[in-house]
Amino acid sequence: MARKVLTLAEVRDGSLRNVSFEAIAAAKTIAEGGEVVSVLVGDQVQAHANELIYRGADRVVVIEHPNLKFYTSDGYSQALKAVIDKEQPEGIVFGHTALGKDLSPKLAIKLDAGLISDVIAVEEAGGNIVFTRPIYSGKAFEKKIVTDGIIFATVRPNNIAPLERDESRSGSVEALAVEIKDLRAIVKEVVRKTAEGVDLTEAKVIVAGGRGVKSAEGFKPLKELAEVLGGAVGASRGACDAGYCDYSLQIGQTGKVVTPDLYIACGISGAIQHLAGMSNSKVIVAINKDPEANIFKVADYGIVGDLFEVVPLLTEEFKKLKVHS
Amino acid sequence: MMFECWQLKQLFEEGNDVNIFVLMKRTFDTEEKISIVNGKINEEGAEFIINPYDEYAIEEAIQVRDKHGGEVTVVTVGSEEAEKELRTALAMGCDKAVLINIDDDVEEQDQYTTAKVLAEYLKDKNPDLILAGNVAIDGGSGQVGPRVAELLGIPYVTTITKLDIADGGKVTVVRDVEGDEEIIETSLPLLVTAQQGLNEPRYPSLPGIMKAKKKPLDELELDDLDLDEEDVEAKTKTIEVFLPPKREAGKILQGEIADQVKELVQLLRSEAKVV
Numbered sequence: 256m257a258r259k260v261l262t263l264a265e266v267r268d269g270s271l272r273n274v275s276f277e278a279i280a281a282a283k284t285i286a287e288g289g290e291v292v293s294v295l296v297g298d299q300v301q302a303h304a305n306e307l308i309y310r311g312a313d314r315v316v317v318i319e320h321p322n323l324k325f326y327t328s329d330g331y332s333q334a335l336k337a338v339i340d341k342e343q344p345e346g347i348v349f350g351h352t353a354l355g356k357d358l359s360p361k362l363a364i365k366l367d368a369g370l371i372s373d374v375i376a377v378e379e380a381g382g383n384i385v386f387t388r389p390i391y392s393g394k395a396f397e398k399k400i401v402t403d404g405i406i407f408a409t410v411r412p413n414n415i416a417p418l419e420r421d422e423s424r425s426g427s428v429e430a431l432a433v434e435i436k437d438l439r440a441i442v443k444e445v446v447r448k449t450a451e452g453v454d455l456t457e458a459k460v461i462v463a464g465g466r467g468v469k470s471a472e473g474f475k476p477l478k479e480l481a482e483v484l485g486g487a488v489g490a491s492r493g494a495c496d497a498g499y500c501d502y503s504l505q506i507g508q509t510g511k512v513v514t515p516d517l518y519i520a521c522g523i524s525g526a527i528q529h530l531a532g533m534s535n536s537k538v539i540v541a542i543n544k545d546p547e548a549n550i551f552k553v554a555d556y557g558i559v560g561d562l563f564e565v566v567p568l569l570t571e572e573f574k575k576l577k578v579h580s
Numbered sequence: 581m582m583f584e585c586w587q588l589k590q591l592f593e594e595g596n597d598v599n600i601f602v603l604m605k606r607t608f609d610t611e612e613k614i615s616i617v618n619g620k621i622n623e624e625g626a627e628f629i630i631n632p633y634d635e636y637a638i639e640e641a642i643q644v645r646d647k648h649g650g651e652v653t654v655v656t657v658g659s660e661e662a663e664k665e666l667r668t669a670l671a672m673g674c675d676k677a678v679l680i681n682i683d684d685d686v687e688e689q690d691q692y693t694t695a696k697v698l699a700e701y702l703k704d705k706n707p708d709l710i711l712a713g714n715v716a717i718d719g720g721s722g723q724v725g726p727r728v729a730e731l732l733g734i735p736y737v738t739t740i741t742k743l744d745i746a747d748g749g750k751v752t753v754v755r756d757v758e759g760d761e762e763i764i765e766t767s768l769p770l771l772v773t774a775q776q777g778l779n780e781p782r783y784p785s786l787p788g789i790m791k792a793k794k795k796p797l798d799e800l801e802l803d804d805l806d807l808d809e810e811d812v813e814a815k816t817k818t819i820e821v822f823l824p825p826k827r828e829a830g831k832i833l834q835g836e837i838a839d840q841v842k843e844l845v846q847l848l849r850s851e852a853k854v855v
């Protein structure tokens with residue numbers, strides 16, 4: 256059954272977040288041959304429209320308004336509701352990002368719809384579109400289907416493979432004029448804590464430090480290792496609470512949920528709230544001086560030892576590898 | 581003259597009272613081992629707790645009441661067993677508890693169901709402030725708070741780490757957005773969802789536990805809310821629950837640290853193929 260499916264694209268620091276492309280890939284599966292329409296919302300975002308076409312969207316609808324400069328659920332829901340009313344899609348996909356999490360339940364109510372959140376896989380099976388999502392802090396998974404109404408889902412970043420970029424694709428880009436008004440919550444100020452350009456949720460390699468790193472200075476060897484691997488630095492709550500690094504690096508249930516190819520946990524004990532944010536990583540390496548630490552239970556490879564000895568040696572070894580290849 | 585002053589003061593204070601509701605979920609303690617029996621998560625003998633993010637919501641509600649006056653009602657949609665968690669919330673300092681038990685009426689329940697039931701209960705209670713957790717650690721969707729706000733037609737702010745209510749109902753909120761902070765201005769009535777860092781939830785005190793036994797705990801069913809089963813019928817359905825494939829026991833490397841490091845790099849390259 257061919258369906259028309261809408262996706263929401265997200266722009267951050269002037270570029271499209273990868274999850275925008277992953278949402279398109281998920282939408283293709285749901286569409287079963289139907290049309291995929293990506294929606295770009297913001298203040299001066301039109302320039303990204305073609306990229307969405309290259310990534311698989313058949314059409315792009317752009318809604319620009321000064322009141323959409325900062326995300327608010329009121330503003331964005333007015334924009335999205337206008338496109339939905341016009342396009343009458345049978346499916347919708349957002350990223351399960353701060354924005355997607357905040358906006359999707361509100362729209363679901365407006366559409367009197369169900370919503371399947373934090374999806375890590377989508378497939379067609381037995382005549383249904385079946386979604387897989389983690390439950391119980393990542394310790395189990397469930398498969399869900401929509402039984403009534405529009406198929407609405409949010410996808411966890413870095414889990415659904417985007418389609419191959421294809422510059423030969425073309426499609427129409429339309430602007431839709433929507434009046435955005437009566438915002439009941441106003442963003443007065445955004446305090447940036449994250450370094451520009453690094454999006455932990457998109458990183459292929461993450462080197463994460465915990466309380467075992469012992470100081471802000473202690474993160475230095477981790478940064479060096481991340482650099483050699485072209486990865487990003489993350490942290491446990493323990494390290495953030497101790498003031499060794501900023502909360503923007505936090506990985507876990509309260510922080511960012513990440514699924515890199517390689518996760519190197521240094522001086523992290525492996526509390527369930529931390530595991531909830533990283534246990535889906537493809538390969539996990541644990542470096543901890545306590546052989547009983549819980550993190551070893553989810554690790555593919557473990558080194559029992561002092562991270563201040565192990566991490567610099569690892570950096571050296573990877574450097575050698577780089578020179579050879 | 582004195583009398584009038586006193587009257588005015590009281591009027592003012594009453595006018596300031598904040599009518600507060602906390603949405604609380606009883607959850608499986610996910611620190612516990614999880615197994616599946618007959619296609620469902622095995623709850624036999626499992627430990628249940630107040631969803632940790634709802635503890636922050638409860639604490640904040642109590643602090644707002646103590647500062648501005650008013651009353652805190654904690655509400656849950658769940659089974660009879662949730663009485664235990666409601667009593668804990670009362671022992672922490674909530675004033676009233678409400679258990680909406682739809683076990684007998686509803687077979688399939690999803691976030692659509694839960695939010696509809698909660699909103700139906702709240703719609704004639706004139707809430708000024710509703711607090712929820714940002715996510716339940718078991719179901720993990722983070723939908724219920726915003727859904728309830730939208731059903732009630734009030735604004736919401738999710739994942740908050742600070743809440744300030746000024747006289748007159750102006751509200752300033754700090755919101756955690758993937759590690760960045762947004763300072764947001766809004767007003768009552770309002771729904772917020774709690775993020776870790778909002779406060780340090782208190783433990784119930786012994787006198788608190790004694791008092792809680794005498795505090796009102798009402799139980800409602802779907803009928804009491806003028807809702808039929810069809811009104812709250814789930815829009816989604818779980819067709820399978822499964823555990824992740826057993827990870828092969830990780831390889832703990834042995835020998836001199838320098839050799840372990842060399843071996844690890846080799847393994848990541850040739851076995852795991854991630855570098």
Ligand SMILES: Cc1cc2nc3c(=O)[nH]c(=O)nc-3n(C[C@H](O)[C@H](O)[C@H](O)COP(=O)(O)OP(=O)(O)OC[C@H]3O[C@@H](n4cnc5c(N)ncnc54)[C@H](O)[C@@H]3O)c2cc1C
Pocket residue numbers: 464465466467468490491492493494505506507508509510511521522523524525526527528529532542543544545548560561562563632633776
């Ligand atoms: C509601 C709630 C939400 C939470 N959300 C999160 C979350 O999102 N993310 C998160 O991470 N936590 C979260 N937590 C906190 C979590 O429970 C743990 O407290 C936290 O993850 C511990 O951090 P840690 O592993 O760095 O510290 P610790 O548990 O103290 O572990 C430090 C580890 O370092 C090792 N170590 C020490 N020195 C060295 C050395 N020189 N070399 C090698 N190893 C060494 C030790 O053996 C130990 O295993 C949450 C808690 C609650 C209640």
Ligand SMILES: Cc1cc2nc3c(=O)[nH]c(=O)nc-3n(C[C@H](O)[C@H](O)[C@H](O)COP(=O)(O)OP(=O)(O)OC[C@H]3O[C@@H](n4cnc5c(N)ncnc54)[C@H](O)[C@@H]3O)c2cc1C
Pocket residue numbers: 603604605606631633634655656657658659683687688689690691692694695698711712713714715716717718719720721722723724725816817818
């Ligand atoms: C008898 C029964 C049968 C169920 N059957 C199904 C089923 O067939 N399929 C299915 O998918 N799920 C089922 N559930 C689970 C249930 O539908 C969801 O857990 C619930 O809707 C909340 O979703 P969530 O866990 O994603 O919470 P989230 O949306 O992540 O919760 C966020 C916040 O909302 C509030 N909240 C959430 N739930 C409640 C609640 N119950 N009462 C008060 N406040 C709450 C809390 O403040 C919480 O912190 C069933 C639950 C029960 C009790």
